[in-house]
Amino acid sequence: MSWTDMDWPLIAEATLDTLLMTGFSLLFTVVIGLPLGVALFLTGPKQFFANRVIYQSLSFVVNVLRSVPFLILLIVMIPLTRVLAGTSLGVQGAIPPLVASAAPFFGRLVENVLKELNPGVSEASRAMGANSWQTVFLALLPEAFTGILAAVLVTAITLVGYSAMSGVIGGGGLGDLALRFGYQRYQTDVMIVTVLILIILVQLIQMFGDYLIAVLQKKTH
Numbered sequence: 001m002s003w004t005d006m007d008w009p010l011i012a013e014a015t016l017d018t019l020l021m022t023g024f025s026l027l028f029t030v031v032i033g034l035p036l037g038v039a040l041f042l043t044g045p046k047q048f049f050a051n052r053v054i055y056q057s058l059s060f061v062v063n064v065l066r067s068v069p070f071l072i073l074l075i076v077m078i079p080l081t082r083v084l085a086g087t088s089l090g091v092q093g094a095i096p097p098l099v100a101s102a103a104p105f106f107g108r109l110v111e112n113v114l115k116e117l118n119p120g121v122s123e124a125s126r127a128m129g130a131n132s133w134q135t136v137f138l139a140l141l142p143e144a145f146t147g148i149l150a151a152v153l154v155t156a157i158t159l160v161g162y163s164a165m166s167g168v169i170g171g172g173g174l175g176d177l178a179l180r181f182g183y184q185r186y187q188t189d190v191m192i193v194t195v196l197i198l199i200i201l202v203q204l205i206q207m208f209g210d211y212l213i214a215v216l217q218k219k220t221h
Contacts, residue, residue, distance in 0.1 A: 006189060006190065006193065010177065011177065011190075011193060011194070011197070014172070014173050014174045014176065014177040014194070015173075015174060015197055015201075017090075017091050017172045017173040017174075017176075018160070018163050018164070018173035018174045018175075018198075018201070019201075020091050021091050021094050021095060021098065021159075021163040021166070021171070021172070021173055022156065022159045022160050022163050022201075024091075024095055025094075025095050025098035025099050025102060025159050025162075025163070026102075026152070026155065026156050026159055028095065028099045028103070029098075029099050029102040029103045029106050029155060029159070030106065030152060030155075032099065032103040032107075033102070033103040033104070033105075033106030033107040033110065033155075034106070034107075034110055034148070036058065036062070036103065036104070036106075036107035036110075037106065037107040037108065037109065037110025037111045037113075037114070038110065038111075038114070038136065038141075039054075039058060040055065040058055040059065040062070040107060040108070040110075040111040041110070041111045041114040041115060042136065043055040043058065044111070044115075048132040048135070048136070049132070061104070062104040062107055062108055063104075065100060065101065065103075065104040066101075066104050066105055066108070068101075070097070070101050070162050070165055071165055071168060073097050073100060073101055074097045074165070074166060074168065074169050074171075075169065077096060077097045077100060078169070080096065081093050081096045081097060084096045088169065088170075089169075089170040089171070089172070090170070090171065090172045091171070091172050091173070093169075093170070093171060094163060094166040094171035094172065094173070097166070098159060098162055098163060098166065101162060102155055102158060102159055102162065105155060105158065106151060106152070106155045109151035109154065109155070110144075110148055110151055113144050113147035113148055113150075113151060114140060114144055116147070117140060117143055117144055118143075121139055121140060121143050122135055122139065122140060124139075125138070125139035125140075145216070146213055146216050146217060149209070149212065149213055149216065150209070150213055152209075153205065153206070153209035153210075153213070156205050156209070157202050157205055157206065160198060160201055160202055160205070161198075161202075163175060164178070164194075164198060167179045167180075174194040174197055174198055175194075177190065177194055178190065178191050178194040178195070182194060
């Protein structure tokens, strides 16, 4: 197949599927992972709601999900994915395992961002009469916003790579296209194009994220 004979509409559709997978997975990852990260932080040692049992339980679940290779998680979750999404194929079927893999990762990043905050932020908030919840939502989270945004950026890039791997089980997108045409049909040009598109997507996400973080940092200084 020559470059001019390549099925560009199919490549465009696969690119859109990858963007949809990444976008929806990132949304659900933040919705689940942000509260998880805050809970890990708050129940950790010497924190507002320090609870060893809860912290170790949450930490165990996070570590287990993070330690399972994504490809294996894709296969293991097929029955659950069918229950949650109605199918284990296509964009819809790829989202649950993507979220299951990325949410614990993002949650741990959020926990680390909150841990790295200056203790003076919390102390100043409490000195002004704020209770524990007010300190978290009105002082700590706004102060950690830039760091959390950076964590979202890292997670988004990770999801682009994971979405490509979902093609192994028919998850759709560029990974599925590369597998079916680039690998199984030995169409090297298709493989090259899909890889280039993935590289471009990652670069665009990184550039947009860096720009957004730089703008926010200027506003806070």
